[in-house]
Amino acid sequence: MSRKAHDQQSELPSFPDAAALLAHSARERAGATDVRLYDHRDLPWIGSIVDHAVDVLGQPWRVLKERLEHAPIGAARVTAILSALRRVLGGRAERVRIARRVRSLVLGPPALDDATHQQRLAAAGAELGLDAEGIRDLLWIDLANERPVAMPEGRPSEHRLAAYANLDRIQRAVRRARRVRLRVWDDAHDLIRMAARCGLIATVQTDGQSTTIDLLGPLSLFHATSVYGRALAALVPLLADHPRFELVLDCDFGHGPATLRVLPPALLPPVPPERGKPSGAARLTRQLAKLGVEVERDPSAIVEGREVLHPDLAIVHGARRRVIELIGFATAEYLTAKLARYTAAGADVVLCIAEKRAPAGPLDPRVFAYQRLGGACLMKFFEGLS
Amino acid sequence: MRIRFDRGTLVLEAEHDGEDPSRIPGAAWDERTLSWRVPADRHASAIGRLSDAGGRFSDECQTQRLEGAWSLPELRWYQHEAIARWSERGRRGVIALPTGSGKTLVALGAIAELGVHALIVVPTRVLLDQWIERLSAVWPHPIGRLGDGDHQIEAITVATYASAVLWVPRIGDRFGIVIVDEAHHVGAWCPHEIFEMLVAPARLGLTATPPDDPTALVRHVGPVVYSLSVDELKGKELADYQLTTIPIQLTRSERVRYRDARIRFSAAYGPFQRALPGSSWNEFVRAARRTAAGRDGLAGWREARGLIAYPEGKRTALRVLLSRHAGQRTLVFTADNATAYAIARELLVMPITHEISRPERAAALAKFRSGELTVLVSSQVLDEGLDVPDAEVAIVVGGTASKRRHVQRVGRILRPRPGKRAHVYELAVSETTEVAYVERRRAGLSGSAAPIGGAP
Structure with missing residues (x-):
């Protein structure tokens, strides 16, 4: 489809028909609306945005934005791709230092006449070995709209921009979500682990072929809230590793409830490496390995009826394979139910929980309540079990 | 009964026969974790209920006392009054005082009086820095900081709204008092869930401009318990000031362009409003983006706005005013x-x-404070809360119709100093939407404005 034809197709009724337009939007809101992610069909217009960027290389970003205001591409699309372009091109950090130095030399009391203005620029130029024009160019090079468009690593691919724009669009929707249901047809361990790290409560079920994860925060028990949106959005980048998924979001964009659905194929950037402090399971894995214990991180999920259990580790100890799950917070009822599920599935399990997060009273012998979790103390606990 | 804090809620567990968590008002069964929960802000009422019933309970959310000596300056009369009124009202409520009258000091006085661990939530990173600086001067121990990439938690911790949302589920049971700076944002920019997830029974909101709809604020922090206006403190506790509005004329070519841009805007906006009376601006923008006529209308609106934001007349007036007040902050x-x-x-x-x-x-x-820089220009960052002592002149080159924003802006220059008389200038382009904006926002400073007129 030509760009013109595409644009014409996206044209909706003119203003006298605005009521119809809003009614149409309301119908969309009544059921689940599939989010149309950017894909190969969008590469031509994304390419034309990159063409504009190439044309203004070295000029401020605001020039690019002004040019695109007149381009026959919807404002939302332009914003999404420019945001992805900024992300892919980067380069702000290095300019902050330079601009700050120049500003500290140039900015001061108001220069109310041309002579003072030129004198100030010239003085700063002398200090830095530049002419006045050079100083003027450097003064604001760190600001979003003022810094020059640069592509030090060459022209970014349209695919890559579409992927980042898609990620951003899904995350924006998820941040407004009050409830997220995610269905995957492969191993869901990474998603469940991330949900736990973000303080979310995941209910995991399986129909034998796929796993459904229902994600909510504790406060959602009392009322609908989007306060967990940022935590939920942390799961979105992981979807790139799942070829088949269904993401259903219950949102409120200020016009009443809406349900959005995201389905593959989804162009998404590769999953970024884990950042920040290693998780408790990662630390424990390393400590156990150092002790010479045969340890497996993220063993296969254990299915028990419709429930799915995701232990964090499995170790071989005394010729027995035991799975270990780290529990963040639990009541006595919760631990009992969890142990019963593992038992029903025929798994030999140890649940680890911090003493202060564990229920009061005697605990099942398979529950290891620790003050500080470490490989050595866990192995000592195992000795006791044996 | 055992009461534990978990991710912004309280988990209630029966420990002895006959204990029934479901009888605690607001308790809900969480099927996912097999536990009874109430939001953390129900802590006091849950404890009250259990105490009244004579039941045994172990509360693991006990707030800790502050250990250390404050070196607070002497509070002014109205600051004492404000704290007293807040204490009388059960230590829940909002103190509304004009900018520059020392709201921060009121909050520090309240924390010192109560002597418990405190969480202070603020809207911006600039205010985060400012609170930490103020606290460091009067509290000898490390100050916790959540925001702008830092996550350090101490007995007194300051957090941006955005960071508080992320951290309160983990630390919501550690504090006995929460201070909400710029409390008129509660329920909007400041998510009300922060307060639901906090155990802190004492809650103090600070604002210069209580919100028009205080529902969320009253529910989560409390009602306004003490308030004084600019006029009540002007000349004594706040600097006296003169407000002058300067009419600006567009040049002939600017006027033509402005009129043309407004016509294009009206051609799109008028029919939309007639078709859907009462619809919001956002609805208009959404619909307008979908047609060529709508996009042209929006472009016209942007152009008109851009034209009156900083036309030639404002350029000239600004230079004249800066020249007149040369050397003044x-x-x-x-x-x-x-x-x-x-x-x-x-x-x-x-x-x-x-x-x-x-x-x-x-x-x-810092350079502005020392006088090395005499002029700062900003669209929003300087609007709220920022402590800029000794600025004498404010020039409002452009703004919105918001009364609240205007009061905040004017408040920036009202910090008192002997003999100080502050000047506020508003530049308004004649025969444009700006005139209506100026008239609407001046209502926020009722009784204190000089008549419009006079070239600079």
Whole structure:
């Protein structure tokens, strides 16, 4: 489809028909609306945005934005791709230092006449070995709209921009979500682990072929809230590793409830490496390995009826394979139910929980309540079990 | 009964026969974790209920006492009064005092009086820095900081709204008091869930401008328990000031362009409003983006706005005013960042925007305090809360109709000093939407405005 034809197709009724337009939007809101992610069909217009960027290389970003205001591409699309372009091109950090130095030399009391203005620029130029024009160019090079468009690593691919724009669009929707249901047809361990790290409560079920994860925060028990949106959005980048998924979001964009659905194929950037402090399971894995214990991180999920259990580790100890799950917070009822599920599935399990997060009273012998979790103390606990 | 804090809620567990968590008001069964929960802010009522029933309970959310000596300056009469009124009202409520009257000191006085661990939530990173600086001067121990990439938790911790949302589920049971700076944002910019997830029974909101709809604020922090207006403190506790509105004429070509842009806007907006009376601006924008006529209308609106943001007349007036007040510390307020940068570029003065990094902003403010910089220009960052002592002149080059924003802006220059008389200038382009904006926002400073008129 030509760009013109595409644009014409996206044209909706003119203003006298605005009521119809809003009614149409309301119908969309009544059921689940599939989010149309950017894909190969969008590469031509994304390419034309990159063409504009190439044309203004070295000029401020605001020039690019002004040019695109007149381009026959919807404002939302332009914003999404420019945001992805900024992300892919980067380069702000290095300019902050330079601009700050120049500003500290140039900015001061108001220069109310041309002579003072030129004198100030010239003085700063002398200090830095530049002419006045050079100083003027450097003064604001760190600001979003003022810094020059640069592509030090060459022209970014349209695919890559579409992927980042898609990620951003899904995350924006998820941040407004009050409830997220995610269905995957492969191993869901990474998603469940991330949900736990973000303080979310995941209910995991399986129909034998796929796993459904229902994600909510504790406060959602009392009322609908989007306060967990940022935590939920942390799961979105992981979807790139799942070829088949269904993401259903219950949102409120200020016009009443809406349900959005995201389905593959989804162009998404590769999953970024884990950042920040290693998780408790990662630390424990390393400590156990150092002790010479045969340890497996993220063993296969254990299915028990419709429930799915995701232990964090499995170790071989005394010729027995035991799975270990780290529990963040639990009541006595919760631990009992969890142990019963593992038992029903025929798994030999140890649940680890911090003493202060564990229920009061005697605990099942398979529950290891620790003050500080470490490989050595866990192995000592195992000795006791044996 | 055992009461434990978990991710912003209280988990209630029966420990003895006959104990029934479901009888605690608001308790709900969480099927996912097999536990009874109530939101953390129900802590006091849950404890009260259990105490009244004579039941045994172990509360693991006990708030800790502050250990250390304060070195607070002497509070002024109204600051004492405000704390007393807040205490009488059960230590829940909002104190509304004008900018520059020492709200921070009121909060510090309240924390010192109560002597419990405190969480202070603030809207911006600039205010985060400012609170920490103020606290460091009067509290001898480390101050916790959540925001702008830092996550340090101490007995007194300051957090941005955004960081508080993320951290309160983990630390919501540690504090006995929560201070909400710029409390009129509660329920909007400041998510009310922060307060639901906090055990803290004592809650103090600070604002210069209580919200028009206080429902969320009253529910989560409390009602306004003490308030004084600018006029009640002007001349004694706040600097006296003169407000002058300067009418600006567009040049002939600017006027033609402005009229043309407004016609294009009206051609789109008028039919939309007639078709859907009462629809919101956002609804218009959404619909307008979908047609060529709508996009042209929006472009016209942007162009008209851009034209009156900083036309030739404002340029001239600004230079005249800066020249008249040369050497005096002056804050220039604009309608948007683009205008702030335009002024900074033309006059080589320092802009303060969200894009200017924290260290550079801090350095600029320090230079402003010392007098090395005499002019700062900003569209929003200087609007609220920022402590800029001894600024004498405010020039409002552009803004919105918001009364609240205007009161906040004017408040920037009202910090008292013997013999100080502050000047506020508003530049308004005649025969444009700006005139109505000026009239609407001046209502926020009722009784204190001088008549419009007079060239600079």
